[in-house]
Structures are given as C-alpha cells and as structure tokens.
Amino acid sequence: MLKTATGQPETAAGLSVSRADGFAEVVRRFRTGSEYVVIPILAITVASALFALFLLALGRSPVDFVQLVWKGGFGNAFSIQNTLQRSSPLILSALCVAIPARIGLIIIGGEGALVVGGFAAAVVSLPLVDHAPPLIGLALMFIAAAVAGALWIAIAGWLRYARGVNETISSLLLTYIGVAIMNFFVEGVLRDMTNPNKPSTRPLPHEYMIGKIPGTDVHWGLAVGILLAVALQILMSRTTFGFAARIVGGNYRAALAQGLPVGRIILVCSMIAGACAGIAGFFEVAAIQGSANASLVAGYGFTGILVAFLARFNPIVIVPVAVMFGGIDAAGGIIQRRMALPDATVLVLRGLIFVVLLISETLYGRFAIFKGPETRT
C-alpha cells in the first residue's frame, strides 16, 4: 500500500490528549492544527515568488500577472461567475483524488472518469431526448455518468486490491483508454453529421440543458460539488465507514488483522471517487458542451490532483482551493491575450506550486512554534 507522506490533521491533533485545562487544550490544538494551514500557504507563496522570477526572466511583469488574474478571475460579477463555473469540475475531480487518498491510494485518473462519465451521459441522452421529459432524462443521464465514472475508477481500485497493480499507473492508463473509447465513438458511429467542424455526439435540445442557479450565471454543478464535498467530509470523519477507511489508510495490515472488509472499503472509496468525477463529466455535457466531444478532455482531472493535495485531501477545504484554481483558469485567456504569453503559462504555475508543495512536506514537525507545550503523561 502506498503511504502518502501527509498525516491527517485530526489524528495529529488528537495524538496526545492532555488532561490540562480546556483552554490550554484549545490553544494547543490550534497551534498544531495551524501547521497544516501555514505550511501550504508558505508553499504557495514560495511557488509564486519563483513564478514571479520566471516571468521577470522573460521580461514580463509579475504585477501585471497578478492584476490580470484578479481581473479575469475575481474582479467583477462576470469573472467571479466564470471562476465558480470552472471550479465545479475542479471540486468534483479533486474529490476523486481525495477520497482514495484517505485509504492510501494515489489515484490520478480523474480525467478519464470525467470523460467516461460525460460520454455515458451523452450516450444515454441519445434515445431519451425524443421521448422522455427533460427531468427524467437528465436524472437518467446523471445516474449513467456517476455509474460509468464509479466503475472506471473501481477498476483501478479493484486491481490494486486483488492483483497488487500500482493504482497510480493503472488509473492514468485508464484515462488514455477512456479518451480513446470516447474518440472512437464520437468520430465514428455516434458522430453527429450535421456538425462538420467538430466531431461530437448529437447536441442536447435546449430544454435538456441544465439551467443556472437562480440569480447567477453559474450552473448547478457548483451546488452539487459543494454538497458532495460536505457529505463526503461527514462520511469520512463522522461515520463508522469513514473510521474504517481511515484505519485502512493509516495501517493496512492492522486493518486486515482487525478483520475489516478491506476489499469492500477500497472498492466503495474508489467508486465514490469515480462517481464524483463522472458527475463532473455529466455537468460538462449537460450544462456547458451540450454533447460529448474532445473538449471534455480539458485537464480538469489533472488540476484536480493538485487541488486535492493542497487541500490535504480534506473534502471541505477542497472547495475554496478549487475556487482559487478556477480563478487562475478563468484568467488564462486574458493573460494569454494581454501579456502575449502561451496558454501553457498556467500549466507552468500549476507544476511549480505542486513541486514546491511536495517539498514543503519535509517541513512538518520541524518548527517548535507549532508544537504545544510538552505534555506530561
């Protein structure tokens, strides 16, 4: 079992419960807990500084860059809504990384589950659009996407459990396979011949498109993403299933020795993860694209990996982190135009943050300030 280097905040804070008075205990917990906030923020700061040097070396102004990210991502109502729209698939694909990470699996195939989910939704819609009312049709599409995504990641989880296949490699291979399957059908038998420019499935009729959250220009995927994040947080930290899952992640052998249904836990966690990414694919199809096509492969699954790591696999924390990256993503276009930088600029920033974040893992437990006063036992 691959062990992530990241400890969980709850266990770290709860290791030695001192019998001292309540207030000191609160302070101690705050100090130890703040380590998990301060170090990631430090990592983002250092990565940003490195990125600023990178821009300076290219003769571009980092100040301009920050201003454009603000303007394009958070500056006005339009850009904020654009940001929120983009953070919805990021939340869902980050959940696809975070839930398996809790049981010690590093799954990076969210992109594939998103594509397969979106494709399944589009396929299910084909016979439905002429017969079923939109609400029922959309419900069936939603279920199809979630099931397809769940099965997709379940393959990686099950192979890990039953055959010892490295789930990181297999889940990424499954992504390439999923994209190839979608392309095979979208450019073949399922291609909508009325659209000569871009191979895609038959577009959904207008009444089948998911609407916006009232009063905004943001589709319902954001609400579903936040809801799922909250629900999964409760599942993983407040239920017996979540407790069992944490044991599997913390000590695999102990979980086996305890007689926990390890295989079932791995399978369920993988399926929850895949369903989240599949649902992201559903919203991409039913709220944005209107059909399954190559635009589903937009890299949300990969940015989601970074979001999950930054959030330390905590479902609730994923939401604000996803909004931050949604904003950077939304500002990509304006940065490209105004600063004459290639679209991959955001990818460089993403890679830098990821690398520095992982370097920062080594800092945990090194600063005395985060340790409470020595507890006597």
Place this chain on the structure above:
Amino acid sequence: MNENLVIVLIAMLGGAIRVSTPFMFVALGECLTEKSGRINLGLEGTLVLGAMVAYAISYQTGLPWAGVLAAGCAGAMLGAMHGAICGLPKVNDVAVGIAMMMFGTGVAFFFGKPYIQPSAPRLPSIPFGAFADNPNLRSALDVNPLFFVGIAVALMMAWAFANTRVGLIVRTVGDSAAAAKAMGFSVDFVRFASTTVGGFLAGIGGAFLSLSYPGSWNQGLSSGQGLMAVALVIFARWSPVRCVLAALLFGAAGAIGPSLQSIGVTQGYYFYNAAPYILTLAIMIATSSATRQAKDMPGEFAAAK
C-alpha cells in the same frame, strides 16, 4: 489478402523498431532509477520536455545531434530535481513524480509553442533495407542510430550491474538501504545520481520522438509513452536486456494501428490507438500479484510499496 498480411507484418516490424526506441530509453532510465530503490513517475514529463528541447535546439543550430544532447541534459535536470526532492525526509516519491510530470509537460508546452510550426533538421537514418526491392521493407529497415545506441546502453547496463563496483553499489542501495549505509555509501547520493542519469536517458528518448519518429513537435506527441515505459520496467523484471525486448513488443503493439491504416483499414483507428494502453494494463495485471512480491524486485522498492 495474403499480400496485405505481409504488408502489415512488415509495417509492424518497422514500427517495432521505430516505436520501440523511445520506450527503450525511458524504460532503461527508469530501470536504473528503480534499481536504486526509487520510482520516478515523472518520466512522462521528461520525455515531453526532451522532445521539445531536442526539436528547438536542432532547429536553432541545425545540428540534430546537438538537440539529442540538449534533450539528455534537460532530462538530467528534471531527474536531478526529482532525485534531490525525494532525498528530503517525509517526501513521497510517487507524488513528486506526478508533480514533475505536470511541471515537465507545462514547461515543454510553454517554451515549445513557437516550434510547433517550423520544421527542424531530423536525425538521419541508416538504410539497412537498401538491398530490398520491396519499398515497404526498405522503409521498415530505415533504422535510426539511436535504436542501436539504446541496445548498447542496455547491454552496458546489464554488464555494469553484474560486474562493476558502481553497479554493485546501485544494487545494494536498491536492495537494502540499511546495508548500503552500513557499508558507508550515501543512499541519497546514489539514488540522486541514478535518477539524474535515468532522466538523461529518458530525455534522449524524447529527442527520438521529435527528431526521428514521428519526427515533429506538437503537444500530443507523447501521450503516455513515458508512463507505459515505467510499467514496462515491472514487466521486464528490472533487467535492462528484458527492457529492450519488452520495448520491442510494445513498439509492435503501437504499430498495429498505423500498419492497418497503410492497407486501408481505417475502421477502429482510435481503438487500435488504445491498444498499447490496454496491452500495458493487461501486462500489469498478468505480472502483478497481491500476495507475493514480483520476482527480482529491488528490495527497497518492494518495501516502499
């Protein structure tokens, strides 16, 4: 039909030679890294960056071999980064690999943008098929020198692992870090060096992609070949020579799609494109086991799993 079969088989032979070369270099690099007890999943990023750097340098200088060298150096830099970061305590090498994959491809796409259009001088091939009348056979036997370089590196690595002091040190570090430490070797330095040299080899694999076959630079150039090569090392059971054989097998699988296209079978083009990924997955399933560790697996690598 029979004639078509011959054409397909010849195309697959040529494909096996051409397509296998980048697999071979990445797999040899990863083999070295894993022998020292560490896994570098970032070689996909190294491959893409190597391809971009090789193409850019070849275009700027007009010297394709300078491009190959530069690609190796770029790969070595990424490898050194991975090696140095993983030397820090509490840092997970799998996660660092994912980050390096993103970082490498990001940097490659960023600097590679201006080189998508222009055409750079490519590496010349050696026409071994000059004797043949059959034009298909002739083009199949146009072999790039890097193919032979790869085989030579594999043989050298196999010999070095078995017969030299350096090879013994790498194997010791990979099999038991504690034993290596007791013998006075710096585990972190050996792994750092192995990852760096591994990155150099993977970078050269990238140079082959952009300068020989397919022989151009674009963002979809690699699409997972670096990752497949990592999986291939497990299949080759950490032996450089078996890495070459496995790479040839993968090359032939990767050539199925284009070979069938050459005789006019275009149906299922995307399915045949998926064939190498499916083959990789199938091989991983067949060679892994939940209960016993793979044969010949470096001890430290097994402990980390």
